[in-house]
Amino acid sequence: MxxxxxxxxxxxxxxxxxxxxxxxxxxxxxxxxxxxxxxxxxxxxxxxxxxxxxxxxxxxxxxxxxxxxxxxxxxxxxxxxxxxxxxxxxxxxxxxxxxxMSDGDQGEETSGGENASYAAMGLAGAEAGEESSDAGEALRSRILQQVEQQQAAAEAEARAAAERAAAAKAAADAKKAEAEARKKAEAAKKKAEAEARKKAEAERIAKLAKSFSLPTSNYRITSTYGQSGAMWSSGQHTGLDFAAPAGTPIKAVGSGTIKSAGWSGAYGYRIVLELNDGTEVWYAHLSSMNASPGQKVAPGQTIGRVGATGNVTGDHLHLEIHTPGGSALNPMSWLRDKGLTP
Known part of the structure; x- marks a missing residue:
């Protein structure tokens, strides 16, 4: 010190x-x-x-x-x-x-010294100003950088939101398209199934048509099953009438065995054909019979002729269908089920 x-x-x-x-x-x-x-x-x-x-x-x-x-x-x-x-x-x-000191010599030096000192202080102030300017520029750069970062983050978030929205829309569209495709597929499947059933039924009918035959030809339907009238003893018609010229061939509707053939009161001459499944087919009002009991017959084979025997008003074939148990069936429906159209 x-x-x-x-x-x-x-x-x-x-x-x-x-x-x-x-x-x-x-x-x-x-x-x-x-x-x-x-x-x-x-x-x-x-x-x-x-x-x-x-x-x-x-x-x-x-x-x-x-x-x-x-x-x-x-x-x-x-x-x-x-x-x-x-x-x-x-x-x-x-x-x-x-x-x-304030003497003359030093006064002259003072004047120059003050000017130099003030110049030095001005230089220092300038340097301080430059440093302040540099600090302000650095702060401005940092603020701009932060703004750019925030803007970039906002843009990235906006892009991410847009991508999420696009992905959600794409998923919704895909789901909708999948539902529509599934609906169309189901409709196509149902249509195909319906067509398959129709085709199978047609094939079945075609096959049955080969196994069954209409009982006669050159006819017209005059009375149907269940029709009411006083001419029938029961008050209702129990079969299907095929009006045809006398002597028109009568055919076996399917494969089977002749169960009976002969006179049967109001039915006139009647043939009973028992099919292979036990169903009985009655042919009535025949003018003649070409088959005998126990005879095996095939579909379309002639077993008699149209006539007007029994309780009749004209030449026709009266056809009845009975189950193995004896119940009567509608001949029209039965024939159609076998692929035949009377």
Whole structure:
């Protein structure tokens, strides 16, 4: 540490100090780097060292010296001298005492020194402005970067939302298309099944047609099953009448065995054919018979002739169908079930 000598006593200056030695108040003065001139070799040191501890030490040293000088002058007449100790770092950076003198030679130096000091301070301010400008530009760049990042994130989210919406729409369209395809497939399946059933029925009928035959030809239907009338003893017709010329051949409707053949009262001459499944076919009002009981016959084989025997009003074939148990069936429906159309 370096020790400075006591502050010199200053003579009383009228108008500056009061009679008792106290300085008159002319306004508060806070010494700083802007208000305290920097002169001499210290000016050059400031110019060379614009930042860091050297600049701060210089400003602090100038302020301390100014404060000490002012205080020492104000109290020099009635107070003992005060010894001030400063750190070596500050002592090395203190300006020359002559920098604060006001003689002519130093005045000329002061004028140039102040200008140089102010120029140095302006240069430092310019550098500070540049640093401030760089910091502002960095902040602006960071803000723009954040805005760009946020905008990119928003655009990415919008794209993701659009992709999700497109995927949902595609899934809905696919589901709808699948439902329509399934509906069409079901309709096609039902149609195919219906066509298959129809085809199978046609094949069955064709096959049955080969196994069965109409009982006669060159005819017309004059009375149907269940028809009401007084000419029938039961009040209803029990068979199907085929009106045809006398002598028209009568055929076996299917394969079977002749169960009976002969006179049968109101039926006249009648033949009973028992088919292989036990169904009985009655042929009545025949004019003649060409088969005998126990005879095996085939579909379409002639077994008699149309006539008008028994209780009749004209030549015709009266055809009845009975189940193996004896119940009467509608001959029209039975023939159609065998693929025949009377």
């Amino acid at each position: 370096a020790s400075n000598s006591p502050a010199p006593e200053a003579p009383f200056a009228p108008g500056v100090f009061s009679e008792n030695g106290a300085a008159r108040s002319t306004g508060e003065w806070n010494p700083s780097a802007e208000t305290v001139p920097v002169r001499g070799r210290h000016r050059q040191r400031v110019i060379k060292q614009r930042g860091g501890f050297a600049r701060s030490s210089t400003v602090l040293g100038v302020g301390v010296i100014a404060a000490v000088g002012a205080g020492g002058i104000a109290t020099a007449q009635n107070k003992p001298a005060i010894s001030i100790s400063l750190p070596d770092a500050l002592t090395d950076n203190l300006p020359d005492p002559g920098a604060f």
